[in-house]
Amino acid sequence: MDDFETQMRQALDILKKARHLVALTGAGISTRSGIPDFRSPESGLWDRYDPMEVATLAAFKQTPQAFYDWIRPLAQKTLAAQPNAAHLALAQLEQFGPLQAVITQNIDGLHTRAGSKTIYEVHGHLREATCMHCLQIYQTDEVMVDYLADGRIPRCPGCGGLLKPNIILFGEILPITVLNRAKRHVHQCDVMIVAGSSLEVAPAGDLPMLAKYAGARLIIVNFAETHLDYLADVVIHADVVDVLPELAASFVPNHL
Numbered sequence: 001m002d003d004f005e006t007q008m009r010q011a012l013d014i015l016k017k018a019r020h021l022v023a024l025t026g027a028g029i030s031t032r033s034g035i036p037d038f039r040s041p042e043s044g045l046w047d048r049y050d051p052m053e054v055a056t057l058a059a060f061k062q063t064p065q066a067f068y069d070w071i072r073p074l075a076q077k078t079l080a081a082q083p084n085a086a087h088l089a090l091a092q093l094e095q096f097g098p099l100q101a102v103i104t105q106n107i108d109g110l111h112t113r114a115g116s117k118t119i120y121e122v123h124g125h126l127r128e129a130t131c132m133h134c135l136q137i138y139q140t141d142e143v144m145v146d147y148l149a150d151g152r153i154p155r156c157p158g159c160g161g162l163l164k165p166n167i168i169l170f171g172e173i174l175p176i177t178v179l180n181r182a183k184r185h186v187h188q189c190d191v192m193i194v195a196g197s198s199l200e201v202a203p204a205g206d207l208p209m210l211a212k213y214a215g216a217r218l219i220i221v222n223f224a225e226t227h228l229d230y231l232a233d234v235v236i237h238a239d240v241v242d243v244l245p246e247l248a249a250s251f252v253p254n255h256l
């Protein structure tokens, strides 16, 4: 296996030739921002509740308090979190380099806050919530203050209906427009970089394969092995925070 320096050089060679780079990010890019991977049993979010039981659409409608109790620690951490060097590096790769789109499985909104412009949040995001009754959309930080403080279920200020965060629950259909736009980039890209995703969750897990079959080169940066490592042109098993800033640095003009 190649050493880290060799892998970094190979990755940089590929990025330097890229014309249409797409990044696919997952929970691993936000762990250094203090956000636990809620799909991981080690996150602590499975201790009291099984997400498969409380975080489905049916369960949400039936027992919203259980859902809101479950997601509260994650919501608190997410709303308090700051983008890290890896998020910023992707924003730089878009501003100064070949990056055309970020496709993310994350709901934390940290790519937006880091300055990325073209972002496809295929699992939704926590910035907004929608009233299940009148369908009015609200900014989360405006309607969830009491909930975050004491756990009371957030209600629509207009009609009193149940508010649902604009995230995709388990078993819920993904936002098709967002997904289709993301897939267009995947078809068009000549390089895809996977950053901090174990690629286990569909459909994000299928996108690198789609890119590869369309002729793109593939770089995977993830702490642990993924089942698509064998497909990649370069695999770097390291924390994205230790990789992306170094890769982005060579695209940033010197005076910045």
Ligand SMILES: [Zn+2]
Pocket (backbone or CB within 6 Å): 131, 132, 133, 134, 135, 136, 156, 157, 158, 159, 160, 161
């Ligand atoms: Zn309402």
